Amino acid sequence: MNKSTSKRKEREKEARREAILNAAARVFSRKSYHEATLDEIAAEAELAKGTLYNYYKDKQDIFFSLIDQGLRKSQQNFETMISMGGGLEDLLTRCFASSLEIVKDHKYLYRLMLTAGAHLNEKVQVEVMENWHNQSVLGAEKLSKAFASMPETSHLAPIERLIGANLVFSAIHSLHHRQMLERDTGNLQEDIKNYVRLIVRALTSEKTT
Amino acid sequence: MNKSTSKRKEREKEARREAILNAAARVFSRKSYHEATLDEIAAEAELAKGTLYNYYKDKQDIFFSLIDQGLRKSQQNFETMISMGGGLEDLLTRCFASSLEIVKDHKYLYRLMLTAGAHLNEKVQVEVMENWHNQSVLGAEKLSKAFASMPETSHLAPIERLIGANLVFSAIHSLHHRQMLERDTGNLQEDIKNYVRLIVRALTSEKTT
Amino acid sequence: MNKSTSKRKEREKEARREAILNAAARVFSRKSYHEATLDEIAAEAELAKGTLYNYYKDKQDIFFSLIDQGLRKSQQNFETMISMGGGLEDLLTRCFASSLEIVKDHKYLYRLMLTAGAHLNEKVQVEVMENWHNQSVLGAEKLSKAFASMPETSHLAPIERLIGANLVFSAIHSLHHRQMLERDTGNLQEDIKNYVRLIVRALTSEKTT
Amino acid sequence: MNKSTSKRKEREKEARREAILNAAARVFSRKSYHEATLDEIAAEAELAKGTLYNYYKDKQDIFFSLIDQGLRKSQQNFETMISMGGGLEDLLTRCFASSLEIVKDHKYLYRLMLTAGAHLNEKVQVEVMENWHNQSVLGAEKLSKAFASMPETSHLAPIERLIGANLVFSAIHSLHHRQMLERDTGNLQEDIKNYVRLIVRALTSEKTT
DNA sequence: AATGAATGAGCGTTCATTCAT
DNA sequence: GATGAATGAACGCTCATTCAT
Numbered sequence: 001m002n003k004s005t006s007k008r009k010e011r012e013k014e015a016r017r018e019a020i021l022n023a024a025a026r027v028f029s030r031k032s033y034h035e036a037t038l039d040e041i042a043a044e045a046e047l048a049k050g051t052l053y054n055y056y057k058d059k060q061d062i063f064f065s066l067i068d069q070g071l072r073k074s075q076q077n078f079e080t081m082i083s084m085g086g087g088l089e090d091l092l093t094r095c096f097a098s099s100l101e102i103v104k105d106h107k108y109l110y111r112l113m114l115t116a117g118a119h120l121n122e123k124v125q126v127e128v129m130e131n132w133h134n135q136s137v138l139g140a141e142k143l144s145k146a147f148a149s150m151p152e153t154s155h156l157a158p159i160e161r162l163i164g165a166n167l168v169f170s171a172i173h174s175l176h177h178r179q180m181l182e183r184d185t186g187n188l189q190e191d192i193k194n195y196v197r198l199i200v201r202a203l204t205s206e207k208t209t
Numbered sequence: 210m211n212k213s214t215s216k217r218k219e220r221e222k223e224a225r226r227e228a229i230l231n232a233a234a235r236v237f238s239r240k241s242y243h244e245a246t247l248d249e250i251a252a253e254a255e256l257a258k259g260t261l262y263n264y265y266k267d268k269q270d271i272f273f274s275l276i277d278q279g280l281r282k283s284q285q286n287f288e289t290m291i292s293m294g295g296g297l298e299d300l301l302t303r304c305f306a307s308s309l310e311i312v313k314d315h316k317y318l319y320r321l322m323l324t325a326g327a328h329l330n331e332k333v334q335v336e337v338m339e340n341w342h343n344q345s346v347l348g349a350e351k352l353s354k355a356f357a358s359m360p361e362t363s364h365l366a367p368i369e370r371l372i373g374a375n376l377v378f379s380a381i382h383s384l385h386h387r388q389m390l391e392r393d394t395g396n397l398q399e400d401i402k403n404y405v406r407l408i409v410r411a412l413t414s415e416k417t418t
Numbered sequence: 419m420n421k422s423t424s425k426r427k428e429r430e431k432e433a434r435r436e437a438i439l440n441a442a443a444r445v446f447s448r449k450s451y452h453e454a455t456l457d458e459i460a461a462e463a464e465l466a467k468g469t470l471y472n473y474y475k476d477k478q479d480i481f482f483s484l485i486d487q488g489l490r491k492s493q494q495n496f497e498t499m500i501s502m503g504g505g506l507e508d509l510l511t512r513c514f515a516s517s518l519e520i521v522k523d524h525k526y527l528y529r530l531m532l533t534a535g536a537h538l539n540e541k542v543q544v545e546v547m548e549n550w551h552n553q554s555v556l557g558a559e560k561l562s563k564a565f566a567s568m569p570e571t572s573h574l575a576p577i578e579r580l581i582g583a584n585l586v587f588s589a590i591h592s593l594h595h596r597q598m599l600e601r602d603t604g605n606l607q608e609d610i611k612n613y614v615r616l617i618v619r620a621l622t623s624e625k626t627t
Numbered sequence: 628m629n630k631s632t633s634k635r636k637e638r639e640k641e642a643r644r645e646a647i648l649n650a651a652a653r654v655f656s657r658k659s660y661h662e663a664t665l666d667e668i669a670a671e672a673e674l675a676k677g678t679l680y681n682y683y684k685d686k687q688d689i690f691f692s693l694i695d696q697g698l699r700k701s702q703q704n705f706e707t708m709i710s711m712g713g714g715l716e717d718l719l720t721r722c723f724a725s726s727l728e729i730v731k732d733h734k735y736l737y738r739l740m741l742t743a744g745a746h747l748n749e750k751v752q753v754e755v756m757e758n759w760h761n762q763s764v765l766g767a768e769k770l771s772k773a774f775a776s777m778p779e780t781s782h783l784a785p786i787e788r789l790i791g792a793n794l795v796f797s798a799i800h801s802l803h804h805r806q807m808l809e810r811d812t813g814n815l816q817e818d819i820k821n822y823v824r825l826i827v828r829a830l831t832s833e834k835t836t
Numbered sequence: 837a838a839t840g841a842a843t844g845a846g847c848g849t850t851c852a853t854t855c856a857t
Numbered sequence: 858g859a860t861g862a863a864t865g866a867a868c869g870c871t872c873a874t875t876c877a878t
Binding site: 452581592609612616619620621 | 661760763790791796801817821822828829830832
Binding site: 460465466467468469472 | 858859860861862
């Protein structure tokens with residue numbers, strides 16, 4: 001009566017935390033941090049406002065948890081993509097494609113991250129962006145390592161591999177932006193091909209200097 | 210009290226608009242949109258709060274004007290850089306350097322743009338980001354044209370020139386981010402060199418596919 | 419499950435009521451009525467919050483019970499002091515000393531009584547203070563009776579004995595206040611002596627009017 | 628246009644501060660600190676809630692100002708009474724009577740002072756009570772000085788004069804309490820006479836020790 | 837045009853109380 | 858009887874906006 005019961009409780013508690021986060025995600029996808037009210041989040045979660053405080057310390061806590069979750073998912077996705085093997089072109093194409101896939105599914109989240117800081121004092125703001133930045137840096141480092149073990153790019157200097165990886169992430173961010181605005185996404189696939197081609201060329205051509 | 214008088218009035222009015230905007234810039238450079246209050250902006254402008262409403266419709270109006278101004282300045286800067294001529298490497302190096310220069314001078318502005326949306330409903334938010342994105346797109350198009358008239362890159366397909374220009378802007382944005390966080394800016398110059406080298410290589414090497 | 423069982427239950431129930439009250443006493447000794455939360459009291463009593471409601475109607479009920487308990491203890495103490503016999507001076511000295519002893523042990527309780535009203539509507543507030551006042555009145559009456567049976571003061575008019583007893587209680591209250599503030603308690607014993615001397619003189623000297 | 632205008636503004640501002648304080652007094656006379664809401668105070672003052680914040684920092688500020696005002700008035704009253712001269716009996720009678728007069732006029736204020744602490748953390752609480760206590764101490768000291776310059780009491784040891792003065796204040800406080808409860812105030816005048824007589828006797832009879 | 841006092845809607849958070857288990 | 862998660866009413870405070878002077 002204790003072990004199984006307490007386990008069930010544990011699970012239910014976690015499920016409710018998740019449910020609140022999902023409700024918050026839906027609200028934050030429509031409204032900015034300041035426009036979104038706890039009343040609305042509670043209503044969306046079909047809970048009383050006070051209940052939110054049984055699961056999260058305050059509004060900011062909900063907000064941060066949401067971003068954290070998003071960053072974690074995003075990072076996991078990158079790692080999967082990188083570890084899937086294949087040639088350089090395949091690898092890059094996969095990174096671009098999967099990244100955009102994520103943004104499509106969590107468009108609001110990307111906006112949240114982009115605009116995370118606007119409502120907080122500079123200290124916390126920088127903290128959030130640092131978190132985000134770190135994810136990129138980590139991602140770039142991992143990608144850079146992948147470059148090191150691929151025949152096409154193993155000859156590059158470490159710094160070149162890293163800068164190349166950064167270029168990949170920069171381009172992806174740029175496409176995120178564009179996708180967020182929901183414009184001319186028709187030739188997106190084509191553009192990805194071109195990005196990949198240019199970056200492949202940058203990384204594999206003979207040195208010119 | 211006719212032509213010359215009204216002209217003077219016109220000028221004074223414009224000057225005061227400018228003064229308010231400068232005050233707002235100083236306040237927004239310290240605080241986020243929601244943290245910044247009209248009281249503070251008025252105090253910084255050494256005006257009464259009510260006076261602000263003689264020059265701007267509301268708080269949002271001030272905020273938008275500020276971003277507009279920043280984007281215009283930024284764009285002008287790019288155009289100058291592009292029109293200065295010189296070889297491909299010089300051009301790119303200039304673009305990177307001047308862009309970072311701007312961010313250094315108007316770090317708050319970049320943050321404002323980055324976080325512009327966080328306090329507005331999605332519609333207005335997208336509007337702001339569109340504005341920003343358009344500037345990038347326009348910039349990329351101009352850079353792309355510049356590529357077209359340079360011996361090193363004139364042989365590229367238009368789409369490749371455009372994607373290359375986008376890569377430049379993406380990398381710059383990425384550096385902006387990094388600079389905002391004020392981390393490891395020591396080897397920034399070195400990194401710019403590497404970015405430029407890679408992009409030059411991407412644009413000038415023989416095709417490999 | 420008959421007599422003895424129900425008696426045991428009875429006792430256990432009473433014991434738990436007492437335990438809750440003790441927990442409340444500890445909490446209220448640190449916090450004001452409004453700052454003290456039922457969560458904290460429950461935690462202090464090592465019970466669930468809901469359990470409190472099996473023993474007390476609501477928060478106010480706990481609070482009142484605590485004050486009642488304190489007043490009863492205080493009164494018992496006075497009665498003991500009065501019934502101990504001895505001369506006038508001894509009696510008064512004992513009253514002062516023991517009263518201060520009580521306050522030292524239950525400083526929070528005195529503060530509770532002093533501030534009892536601040537959180538309740540006037541009606542209930544008056545009720546509490548009346549309770550307290552009554553204790554003083556009763557105490558004064560008892561002391562007054564003691565005066566009547568003492569050789570030094572038996573010659574006084576009843577009203578003078580009562581007023582004299584009131585003076586004693588007033589002075590004690592005043593010392594309570596002072597002790598609560600924890601200031602200059604160094605010469606407290608000396609002051610008590612002086613109070614006693616003055617009051618003895620008031621009660622025993624020849625009439626001057 | 629400036630001097631007189633700014634003076635008028637000054638006066639109006641002060642008048643409004645006063646009006647708010649009066650409104651607060653009326654509300655606090657009905658409700659405890661926590662029950663009284665700023666909405667109610669604002670309504671009573673016929674002002675918008677926000678306006679209160681143009682004149683007072685927060686709720687506590689209003690509350691403290693009210694107490695301060697009351698203590699100041701009360702102290703001034705005592706000083707007047709003491710400085711009016713006359714014999715010992717007259718002086719004491721005046722002190723009693725005028726003090727009760729004050730309480731009659733500001734009954735709520737006395738309750739406020741009595742219960743001041745109950746809603747604040749201990750630090751502030753002690754601060755308020757200290758303020759109050761200090762007033763009593765100061766009053767007692769002044770009264771003690773008056774004793775020193777009166778023929779009937781100039782022969783007393785300083786400590787006896789001080790304790791005697793304390794007795795007066797203690798008795799007054801006790802009567803305050805009783806008056807607050809609005810009970811048997813019929814024979815109040817009679818009791819005052821008795822208090823005065825006893826204290827006079829304590830202070831003027833031959834030493835018995 | 838400039839002022840700044842007045843406004844009042846709006847929101848995050850607390851916590852006594854309830855009730856299903 | 859015991860539990861503690863859920864509830865939701867309640868309130869202090871902020872600040873963009875208005876408007877009388």
